Amino acid sequence: MLELSLGELIGTLTAAGLSPAHARPLWRHLHHELQWDLSPPAGFPPPLRRWIAANLGQGRRFSLTPPQEIARVASTDGLTSKFLLRLEDGETVETVLMGFRGRHTACISTQAGCAMGCLFCATGQMGFVRNLRAGEIVAQVRHAQSALRNAGSPALRNLVLMGMGEPLHNYEAVMTALDIISDPGGLNIGPARITLSTVGVVPGILRLAEERRPYRLAVSLHGASDEERSALVPVGRRWPLQELMAACRTYSARTGRHIFFEWTLIRGINDSTAQAARLAALLAGIPAHVNLIPLNPTGGYDGTAAAPAGAKAFQRVLLAEAGIPSTLRQRRGIDVAAGCGQLRVEKRPGSPR
Ligand code: SAH
Numbered sequence: 286m287l288e289l290s291l292g293e294l295i296g297t298l299t300a301a302g303l304s305p306a307h308a309r310p311l312w313r314h315l316h317h318e319l320q321w322d323l324s325p326p327a328g329f330p331p332p333l334r335r336w337i338a339a340n341l342g343q344g345r346r347f348s349l350t351p352p353q354e355i356a357r358v359a360s361t362d363g364l365t366s367k368f369l370l371r372l373e374d375g376e377t378v379e380t381v382l383m384g385f386r387g388r389h390t391a392c393i394s395t396q397a398g399c400a401m402g403c404l405f406c407a408t409g410q411m412g413f414v415r416n417l418r419a420g421e422i423v424a425q426v427r428h429a430q431s432a433l434r435n436a437g438s439p440a441l442r443n444l445v446l447m448g449m450g451e452p453l454h455n456y457e458a459v460m461t462a463l464d465i466i467s468d469p470g471g472l473n474i475g476p477a478r479i480t481l482s483t484v485g486v487v488p489g490i491l492r493l494a495e496e497r498r499p500y501r502l503a504v505s506l507h508g509a510s511d512e513e514r515s516a517l518v519p520v521g522r523r524w525p526l527q528e529l530m531a532a533c534r535t536y537s538a539r540t541g542r543h544i545f546f547e548w549t550l551i552r553g554i555n556d557s558t559a560q561a562a563r564l565a566a567l568l569a570g571i572p573a574h575v576n577l578i579p580l581n582p583t584g585g586y587d588g589t590a591a592a593p594a595g596a597k598a599f600q601r602v603l604l605a606e607a608g609i610p611s612t613l614r615q616r617r618g619i620d621v622a623a624g625c626g627q628l629r630v631e632k633r634p635g636s637p638r
């Protein structure tokens with residue numbers, strides 16, 4: 286039920302002979318009040334109550350099953366919580382909630398596992414399990430929003446698609462979910478407060494531009510030459526930097542928006558000032574902001590985070606050589622493995638690779 290867009294819900298109800306106006310109370314019930322309860326409230330018009338009774342529930346046309354929270358861990362930083370959610374088929378995904386001064390950001394997953402295989406990423410190390418459905422993406426946001434409501438905190442402000450998986454490798458489901466999440470009559474997280482992060486799937490970036498999708502875009506680089514990048518990000522061989530940067534130029538020209546570029550800083554691998562200068566040259570002509578993420582530890586990769594002084598020097602070069610602003614990410618949630626690139630879950634026996 287959660288993966289019907291408002292337009293599809295209206296279409297479904299009108300096809301069943303209901304008025305399009307009946308969609309609004311149901312939409313609000315689902316996406317604003319965040320109900321999982323299938324017994325409609327007394328205020329619903331009788332035809333809508335009858336439709337719900339006939340169509341919603343176990344074994345009927347539509348189902349509404351909450352993901353089961355099987356673990357919740359809070360970081361000692363006091364700002365980060367991680368939820369482990371079990372989906373209907375038993376697969377599990379992680380969702381992270383970060384808060385600072387009453388402003389909360391949810392970091393959600395778009396796939397169980399990931400096929401892209403970035404060496405330093407725990408999700409990449411576990412391999413691909415399956416795409417999430419749009420409803421499973423929406424459900425994570427609802428879960429984070431409900432947790433805030435139950436704690437009496439202000440509503441979610443920002444959403445980042447930086448959890449498990451590559452959003453542009455699951456394009457349709459992600460776009461449907463974002464349409465639903467950004468609807469003002471529902472969860473109401475405005476498109477300008479939603480950031481989609483990609484490893485650099487060139488056709489997906491071009492499609493976002495073509496379809497004029499209103500979300501913010503972050504592109505993970507980590508290397509400024511094909512050789513250095515592909516050593517960390519294997520799909521760099523499929524979409525070389527020249528093609529990737531051309532797609533980024535097209536994207537910013539079409540949308541008029543700047544692009545965030547992510548760079549995981551690994552000591553002795555990609556944290557030199559010479560590499561910062563190459564990155565500055567690569568970004569010439571693109572309205573850019575660089576997010577530097579000191580490497581978080583994962584089981585399958587040996588590197589260490591860049592030293593703080595190295596990170597600062599890297600930032601200075603970006604600014605001095607090309608006037609490119611950058612942010613050095615605060616490390617958050619590392620003690621509970623909720624930091625960037627630390628999300629992974631044990632595979633179920635028998636689930637695909
Ligand atoms: N698949 C998307 C989004 C998820 S990862 C992407 O790759 O962009 C979100 C960010 O965390 C990416 O920039 C990714 O490169 C970074 N990341 C992955 N593993 C990391 C690690 N161990 N330490 C720090 N950042 C990491």
Ligand code: SF4
Nearest residue numbers: 399401403406409484
């Ligand atoms: Fe996938 Fe992103 Fe991790 Fe790479 S960094 S393996 S694309 S989740």
